[in-house]
Amino acid sequence: MFENLSDRLGGVFDRLTKQGALTEDDVTAAMREVRVALLEADVSLPVARNFVKSVTAKATGSAVTKSITPGQQVVKIVHDELIKVLQGEGAPDALRIDNPPAPILMVGLQGSGKTTTTAKLAKRLKEREKKRVLLASLDTNRPAAMEQLAILGQQIGVDTLPIVPGENAVQIAKRAKQQASLGGYDVYMLDTAGRLHIDQVLMDEVQAVRDVAQPRETLLVVDGLTGQDAVNVATEFDGKVGISGVVLTRMDGDGRGGAALSMRAVTGKPIRFVGLGEKMDALEAFDAQRVAGRILGMGDIVALVEKAQEVLEVEQAERMMKRFQKGMFNMNDLRSQLEQMLKMGGMQSIMGMMPGMGKMAKQAEAAGLDDKAIKRQIALINSMTKKERANPDMLQASRKKRIASGAGMDVAELNKLLKMQKQMADTMKKLGKMGKGGMLKQAMRAMTGKGGGLPDMANVDPAQMAEATKMLQDPKGLGGDLGKLGLPGGLSGLFGKK
Structure with missing residues (x-):
């Protein structure tokens, strides 16, 4: 939903946020592109015209163009105006079905x-x-x-x-x-x-x-x-x-x-x-x-958390979190993660709900990285013995050949899987130590509904969301650590090429 519109607007706002200082002419030129993008997305002309007029009026004031982060301020104005256009009164699914029948x-x-x-x-x-x-x-x-x-x-x-x-x-x-x-x-x-x-x-x-x-x-x-x-x-x-x-x-x-x-x-x-x-x-x-x-390419964190809560068991998640924080991440853990990913709708679905990951999902799909790759990796893990899954370091040439043959694949694919497992273990340990209480711990608590339940998107600042997205994609930051898994831009190569 909205892929083409999201891509077009994403390009416009990327240029704005990278530009630093903005003039009113910069904003006006960007809004012309926004108008074209809306019309190409089948938005009616009066709606597109009124939308752009309203955003331009709010975005060309000195409070925005002279602010520290003018590009992000414009994104927030567009975000708020989109909500205003789309918002109905009350909860959308609150149907009047009292006094039966x-x-x-x-x-x-x-x-x-x-x-x-x-x-x-x-x-x-x-x-x-x-x-x-x-x-x-x-x-x-x-x-x-x-x-x-x-x-x-x-x-x-x-x-x-x-x-x-x-x-x-x-x-x-x-x-x-x-x-x-x-x-x-x-x-x-x-x-x-x-x-x-x-x-x-x-x-x-x-x-x-x-x-x-x-x-x-x-x-x-x-x-x-x-x-x-x-x-x-x-x-x-x-x-x-x-x-x-x-x-x-x-x-x-x-x-x-x-x-x-x-x-x-x-x-x-x-x-x-x-x-x-x-x-x-x-x-x-x-x-x-x-x-x-x-x-606006901010993903849908609420939908991601809802899906996670449907498939994650609280006790199991807590056990996994403690293991991951210690860098304990064997093939059983990896298989569990892959299976949960499939239950949550697959790689494309999950990436589409993550901030800034929509484009990467398309890159992954274009490269042939789909849910079939996940299933192949699960097949490789299932071909291992119980001891091999618990301790993948013991896998030498003869064992690798037997495992690959048992899954109907070649050793090269198994080597990619082993490399991914090792790097994920390192990344999980780093995430477990980052930030207050550990980034991984906070994420796991949100996914399982502990510590406040679902995120309140009404209180999420789009400018902060944009910063989080940059962190995920930054080759020198967290995105770089995730990128070590072989993913272009941080996430989209997780499963290796066929």
């Missing part, structure tokens, strides 16, 4: 991922909100639409309204309302029919269903890949039906993401959720703070 109306065009999104949201309500949900498909036009929702409902363990042939959308909505009341459901979700384009027949049907159901929430599902057209669809639906929020789908494959930036500003309706894949749990609440961070 609460109806939620799902609307949108055909092909936007509406039915899949309906099931994803139902799963979220069931698991996170502990709500009893009933699904009902009102799509009598698309072949097998009702069967599709029934199958998805079965997969996620949510009830679906039985199919009665011959009923129209309004009749199904009335039956769903009655079933939800009699069955003791907290929420019932109505998945309406879509069209390939907006027409009067579609709007008449949706309006009739709305009048019957009186929904607490009317969520418009739009395909984020359609760019400007997504904004036009939202405007049409809001004007004729009235929507309470938007769900953007396929945002995992969108390198532009302008629809998200335009949607809130043009329609005035909040973006509630974003779909980031086909899996049933690939639905995230839209968070303006985190999205702004992603756009």
